[in-house]
Amino acid sequence: MDKTTIAGGTALLALVALVLTQGYRVFERDVEPTAAASVTTPSEETAVEYHPSFLYGRVTTYGGTTYEGRLRWGGEEETFWDNYFNGVKDENPWAAYLPPAELTEKRRSFEIFGFKFFSGERQINLDRPLMVRYGDIVRIEAHGEGIDAALERGINYDPIVRVKLKSDATVNLDRLSAGDFDDGVRVWDPRHGIVDLGPRQIRTIELFSPAGHGNVPNRLHGSVHTQQGSFTGFIQWNRVQTVGTDELVGYDSDGRHSLRFDAIRSIARNSRNNMLITLLDGRTIELTERYGDGNGNKGTYVDDPRYGRVLVSWDAFERLDFSPGGSGPTYDSFPPGEPITGTVTTGAGRRLTGRLVFDLDESETIETLDAPAHGVDYTIPFGYVASIALAGCEGCTAGTAGVTLHSGEVLHLEHTGDLGNSNAGLLVFVDGLEHPEYVPWADVKQIDLDRPSAMYVPFSSR
Secondary structure, three states: OHHHHHHHHHHHHHHHHHHHHHHHHHHHHOOOOOOEEEEEEEOOHHHHOOOEEOOEEEEEEEEOEEEEEEEOOOOOOOOOOOOOOEEEOOOHHHHHHHHHHHEEEEOOEEOOOOOOOOOOOEOOOOOOEEEEHHHHHEEEEEEEHHHHHHHHOOOOOOOEEEEEEEOOOOOEEHHHOOOHHOOOOOOOOOOOOEEEEOOEEEEEEHOOOOOOOOOOEEEOOOEEEEEEEEEEEEEEEOOOEOOOOEEEEEEOOOEEEEEEEEEEEEEEOOOOOEEEEEEOOOEEEEEEOOOOOOOOOOEEEOOOOOOOEEOOOOOOOOEEEEEOOOOOHHHHHHOOEEEEEEEEEEEEOOOEEEEEOOOHHHHHHHHEEEEOOOOOEEEEEEHHEEEEEEEOOOOOOEEEEEEOOOOEEEEEEOOOOOHOOOOOOOEEEEEOOOEEEEEOOHHHEEEEEEEOOOOOOOOOOO
């Protein structure tokens, strides 16, 4: 490739970047960064004290206005400390420890009329999500230089969302795919009323415990039954609804129906598309959650104390029986995460002991091992995991791994998700060595993990 080709490619990239940046500027111009999306004047609801199990904090806008009170993400989504905050990491700092040869993978090629296409190599995908409970977070900050200042200085505009954890670790999220941050937040502020703030308005969110001790929230709690067993704990129906005042929306031949969850005794799957709802007064109603676009129930989260959290798919779901469950954890229920430590045994019999980075991503005990079994997705904090056996595990069938918890229970999870071939391997920081040892996922036979000194365990039924 000659210099002219390189210069032409550079100019093209610069033009594309300029177009994208100008488009981003238009997007910013369409949103007023200092005004709230909607405000409800102060009322009795904003004047009351809130139970410490509710999300609570202080939100500061780019215009300098500060709102403090109970929080709910997206207006009607996550509202408790044990709900999860999600985002996509802006970079992978652990990749710097990886041998250069491990950063590339062979690309598949195909041939047409004797010409081969897409042959060669490409860099492996090291993009990784952040998924931690709100109780693990201290501060969320929209960080990055303003678009106009960036253009004037002739530099790339790479805004991020910075998340500070209780362990003092910070994680940078891609601002353009920041996950839950993009949903905005609702604040019950006694001075300003109920305020909905969009992501382009928020500069910082500081999380902490409320001073008051208000009424216990009517959290959804119950047992979800599947063919493989039952899971009991706090519920997020359809991944969103969490309190009794939330509504289940369904359809029948008469049209749309909205039912408050605090009026429902049970929900049973009646067919692939339909559910049979039994109300507290004994009446039954058959509805479907499937809409015209074909989208229906996205699954039910259960904060089961044995596993942390599971997502029961609609295909695996049989019935949900609601029951009282108490209030749930407070902000102080969550201790800081600790480094993951343990021993990795390779197929060749090597044993490496030290601090671990799993999948070139998870490095703290509050981060999670994510893998499915029989239509149920398990989200297990590494602090719960005693060992992961990938070869020769007792009771394992083809395509499964044995995950033993510190409780002694063994789960046989499928070789997908964090246990699949896309796992980027492990780093082991062995004491006394200058650089960490890298173990490709294909070479891992077993991982034995140390028990952390402290972990949050979901509340069981009370």
